[in-house]
Amino acid sequence: MLIVRLLFKNAFRHKFRALLTILSITIAILAFVMLRTVIGAWYAGVDASSASRLVSRNAVSIIFPLPLSYKDRIHQVDGVHLVSYGNWFGGIYIDEKNFFANFAVEPRSYLELYPEYVLSSKEREAFLKDRKAFAAGRKLAAKYGWKIGDIVTLRGTIYPGNWDFVLRAIYRGKTDSVDETQFFFHWDYLNETLKKTAPSRADEVGFYMIGVTNPDLSSAVTTAIDQTFKNSRAETVTETEKAFQQGFIAMSGAIITAIEVVSFVVIFIMLAVVANTMAMTSRERTGEYAILKTLGFGGWAIGGLIAGESVIISLCGCLAGITLAFPAAEIFKKALGMYFPIFTVEASSLVMAFASSLAVGILAAIVPIQRAIAIRIADGLRRIG
C-alpha cells in the first residue's frame, strides 16, 4: 500500500506536468478509440447481415442485371424457402450531397426476409397496398422531416427522370445494429414505368435475395444456384449476405488500412509524450535515486518505482480517454449519422486502448530505468538539475 502511495505522490509531484501529460494521453486514446469505431462502423453492414440469407447477382459485375425469370428457377432449388429481388435505384434527393441508399424491392417477400425492419401493421398494409409507396428508416425520415403521406421526388441517375414516391411507412430496427437510413419502394413501380419508357430495360433484376431453410445448407444452395445458370447468358455469383457485404468493403480496403495505420501512429505519438515526461522526471530526480541507493535499495527497486509511476500516468490518461469516448461517439453519431448509421464503441477497441497504454507506460520507462540503474551513487549525488 505504501508503495502505491509513493508512486502516486511521485507521479503528481509536478502537478502541472502530470496533468498535461495525462491530457495528451486522453486525447490520444480518444482519437484511437474513435478511429477504431470508424473502422467498426465500416464493417457494421457485415456484422448486421444474416448467415441464412444469400445474395445472387450477375457474375460479370454488380452493374449487370439478371432476368426476372430466374426467380422461379431459384425457388426450385432445394433448401430455398423465400426469394426476393431488387434493383439499386441510385436516385438523388434534391442535391447530390443528400446521399442515402435507395432501392426498388419486391415488398412482400422483402419484408418477410428482413424481419429486423419493424413496421407497424397499419403502415405495413398501407405500404403494401400503394404501388407508389416507399418506406424509410426512422433516422432518414427524421433527417429530412418526412411525415407519413408526404410526397418525395428522387431524380434518377440510372433510370432517367423524376420519380415521385409517397411515404407510407417508417421502419424501426429490431436492434441497434440495424441500419435505419434506407429508402425502399415497390419494384413494380420501377418496372411498369420502364415498360413504357425503356422496354429493353424492363423485367430485369439487379440482385436476388434468398432465404434458406437452414444456414448449414447455404454453401450447398450457393453452388446449386450457380450451377443452374452456368454457361447461360447471365451467369450468377451467389454468396452469403456477409460475403457480399465484405466484397464491397474489400474494394475500399486501402482506405481502411490507412485509417488502421493512422490509429497506431497516434499510439506512438502518445509514447513520445510519456517517454519525454518520464525522461525529464527521472533526470530531475537523479539525486534522489542516488540517496535511495545509499539506503540500500537495489537498482531494480528504483526501476520498479519509475515504471510504476509511468504506468500510473498513462493509465490515468487512458481511463479519462475511455470515459470521454462514449459522449464523443454520441456527438459523432449525431453529426455524421447519415454516413455511419451504426456507430458504437466496441469493447475490443477499449481493451486495445487499455493494453496499448499499459505498453506505452512500460516502454516509456525503459530509458530512464536504464539510466537509474547505471548511475553510480557518487555521480548521482554530485549531479544538479
Next chain:
Amino acid sequence: MFALFHYSLRNLWTRRLTTVLTASGMALVVFVFAATLMLARGLEETLIQTGSYDNVIVIRKGSVSEVQSGIERGQAAIVESLPYIASSREGKSLVVKEMLVLVGLPKRDTGKISHVSIRGTQGHALLLRPQIKLVAGRLPRPGSFEMLAGSSIARRFKGGGLREELYCGMRHWQVVGIFDAGNSGFDSEIWGDVDQVMQAFRRPVYSSVTFKLRNAQDLDAARKMIEGDPRLSLEAKRETRYYEEQSEMMAKFLRILGISLTAVFSLGAMIGAMITMYASVATRTAEIGTLRALGFGRRYILTAFLMESLLLGLVGGCTGLFFAAFMQLLTISTINFQTFSELAFRFTLTADITLKTLLFSLVMGFTGGFLPAVRASRMKIIDALRAA
C-alpha cells in the same frame, strides 16, 4: 541575434533525449498531415490529368458518370455531325463513341474481386488522348477480341498482363498491348473494340461520345446545340470538368478525414512541446536570472525561448516531411465511390504541400512554446537568481 540562436540550439542539443522525443511526436503528426494532403492531391491530379481541356464528353442527362449513362446509336450519330468537331491531319473527324462497363476481376496479390472499367472504344481514340503511350506489345486489330490494358491494371489484376487472357462477357479476350497514360485515370482501364464489347455485354447503347473541339472556345455553342436539340436528352461538359467531378466526393472525404485527424493529433503533440518547454524553463531559472542581470531584456528572453520551440517544431516538421516524401513511391488503389470502379493513384508531394506542412509544424512549435516563453520572460531577476 546570432548569440540567441546559438543559445537555443545548444539547449536543444544538451537535452538530446527530450528533444528527440518531443520532435518525433511532432514528426509523426506532421507525417500524417502531409500524407493525407498528398493523397488528396494525388487523387485530384490523377483525375484532372485524365481529361483534356479541349475535349468535350457527352453523356445522358442526369447520369453522373459514364457507367450510368446511355446514348442510342441514332443520338450518337447526331452528336457526331456537329460542326465544331476538329479533324485529324488525314481528315478524320476526332470523335469517339465509347461504351464503359464495370467488370469484376481478381487482384493478383490477394485474389479478391474488384471492379475494373472496360472501355469499348475506337482506334482513333488515341488521337484524342495524346497522353496515352503504348509501352509494350501492339495495338489491337479493329473488330477483334483483342484488348489493351492500362499499366496499373497490368500490374495489379490477374489476366491483365501482356499476352494474358481475360474471361468476361462469355468471351476470352487476349491482352495484346499495355499502355501508359501518365498516371491518369485511364491507367486503371482496359480498352477493347467498341462493337465487340457492346456485343459481348449485350448493351445496345454507347455510354459516352467524346470529341475534340476545333476551337476550345466553342464549348458553349456546342453545348447549346446538344442540349437544345429535342431529339437528344444529353448533356455536354469539358472532359477536365467531368473528371474533376468524379473525384470531388473522394477528395473531400480524404481532406476532411485528414484535417480532423491532424487537428486532434496536433493537440497531443503541442502539449508534448509545452511540457518540454515548461521543463526547459523551470530547469533554467538561474540561467534566465543571470541573463536578465547581465542586461538582456524581457523581450529577448521571450524570443530566445520561442525560437527554441520553433526550432523544435522545425526539426519535427523536417523529419516528418522527409519520411512523408518516401510515400511518393507508394500507389494506393481503391474504389472510387462515385464511379464504383477501381482507381489507382499516388501520393503526390507539391511545393504547396511542403510549404503548408512546414508552416504547420512551426505553428505547432509556436503554440506549444508560447506560454512557457511568457512565463520565462515574466520572471523577476531576484527570484530567478535565488532559485538556484
